[in-house]
Amino acid sequence: MNGEYDTIAAIATPPGRGGVSIVKISGHRSLQIAMQIAGQEPQVRVVQVARFRNADGILIDQGLLLYFKGPASYTGEDVVEIHGHGGAVVPQLLLDCVIRLGARHARPGEFTERAFLNGKLDLAQAEAVVDLIESRSVQAAKMAIRSLQGYFSDEVRRLSNALLDIRVHVEGVLDFPEEDPALLADGAILDRLLGTRQSLERMLENSRKGQLFREAVRVVIIGRPNVGKSSLLNRLSGSERAIVMATPGTTRDVIEQSMFLDGLQIEVVDTAGVHETEDPVEREGVRRTLREMENADLILLISDSDEGLSADRRYFEPWLDPDKKLIQVRNKIDLDCDHAKRSGSVAADRVFLSARTGNGLPLLMDTIREAAGLTIRDENVYLARSRHIEALQQAGYHLGAAYAWMSRQSSLDLAAEELLQAHQCLGRITGEIHSDELLGEIFSRFCIGK
Missing domain, CATH: 3.30.1360.120 (Probable tRNA modification gtpase trme; domain 1)
Known part of the structure; x- marks a missing residue:
């Protein structure tokens, strides 16, 4: 060099x-x-x-x-x-x-x-350096330091070594079929391949969870006008961030507030109430609400009556992405003399609370915590990057293809090629296989002097 x-x-x-x-x-x-x-x-x-x-x-x-x-x-x-x-x-x-x-x-x-x-x-440790510098929460810093110490890389190498051992046996059968003709027949090698694939899937799942700690989780509050969305934002943030009045339609623009939940940064977004209107300003507010729903990681749908829980769910159905996490919040229980509680439904978790008094707020925080994956122990998740997850996904695909070929006990050469591709995918994570373009892309994002 x-x-x-x-x-x-x-x-x-x-x-x-x-x-x-x-x-x-x-x-x-x-x-x-x-x-x-x-x-x-x-x-x-x-x-x-x-x-x-x-x-x-x-x-x-x-x-x-x-x-x-x-x-x-x-x-x-x-x-x-x-x-x-x-x-x-x-x-x-x-x-x-x-x-x-x-x-x-x-x-x-x-x-x-x-x-x-x-x-x-x-390479994964090198990326952890900038991850540590750019950490936006305590948990993110802890995960970055673990990656810098090599925990993430060690797990990748364990998978890579297990896969290499399987490749050695398969290549041996291809090169010397008379030496071990019963290698595939007894199913032992298939069991090992299946175990390796399952380990990879667990690592992929934990890597996806770790991505939450790389950037703030965007929690968007939606609902009909005057159901208490701004009051909930103020209660969550602990400050008078949004104007609260009895007049419907007070909030006409997006209001954001950053906060931390168990070390995870959360961007809470208050939005305009969604309703039919001819007012051009309110219509723009509704349009911005729908846009925020598209960008949300988690949606809080606020209602102010028991009947509204179902009615509002049906009303917002056309704009709700089934892949996005949804929590329904029944607000204003202080007006009904009801008790704070949490219940589950087929559609979403439901939390009954009062944004005005704060009764039930801990239940909502627990629900958000679970939806954001904060119930997972730090040592079980990795602060993975998009390229790591993509490589793990590709490796999983190739392992699945190899398993299919080997299960049929045919086209063993194709299975060997799939195993090679999976092995190379893992090598790209730690940099054992890399290109100059990849290095340029990664290190250009560092600060000067690091």
Whole structure:
């Protein structure tokens, strides 16, 4: 790789005012550049106080110097970190000095890309670095750190090794059919293939659940006018986010409020009441409500009477996506002297509450929690990316095809090809099989200096 021939550098801390800044250098000239700037030879893995001067000997800053000798470093190369004062000027002066001494500006994600190319991280672990940086909740950060430690990759490799063992036996039958003619007849290899496929399906399911933690879950509140949608938004958010009045049609636009539920970020969206109207402003509000329903991960359908639960469900039926999760909320139980409760139906879960008093709100939160998958233990889910899920899906398809061919005890060569394709799909997750285009796509999304 060209990391053997050039040295890269970047400011690794966020821009703007701050107490400390870090300029990171990686490559074979890192030590030489550090010695020229600091006027001393840094010791390996020892924090040293140093004065940093430019090529003309003018003092730029005073701070700390760290040297990590490759391959025992983040990138696998010689790495130097210059810790100076923060701000807009000093870090840039230090970086300019480093560049003049022979380094070049690092591309986004290039430090982690070199770590991958030098075998310090696999591709899934490299992606976990940016996932950790971009975590939007405590759970997302926990999952990202687990992936960075290799838990997700280890599970992929366990599947890959099991599949490789099956491939060895199948290829052996193809190459030497007289050696083991009863391999498929006794069903043992089919059982192992079925077990591998089931393990893959469980991993795929947990990966899909983990996607919820990558982005905020969008919870959209819908209903007829004046059923208490805005009151529920205010109760959920704990603030007077939306105007609440007895006059129907008060909410005419979409109102959003971000909140956290057990560490999962949720975007709660209040919408205009859906009804027939000739008012152009209200009609636009209804149109925006229907658009939000299309973008929702979870829909809360609000009614203010027992009769409305069924009637409103029928009214909204043409716009409800059967694949989207729906919770029906019976609001205003305080007017009926009714009790908060939760019940299930064929169509959806139902929660009876009062947005005005808050009675029943914990039941709604529990229902949202279950619908969002928060009842799953953190260690059972993976903060997977779309490409990981796509690869697992493709691997599952190829395993299913291989199982079908082998069950018929015919076309074993086609089964072997399907097993190969499945194996390659798993290899693409960890980067054992990759293309330059894929690496460029992944690492371009990193920040400079990482």
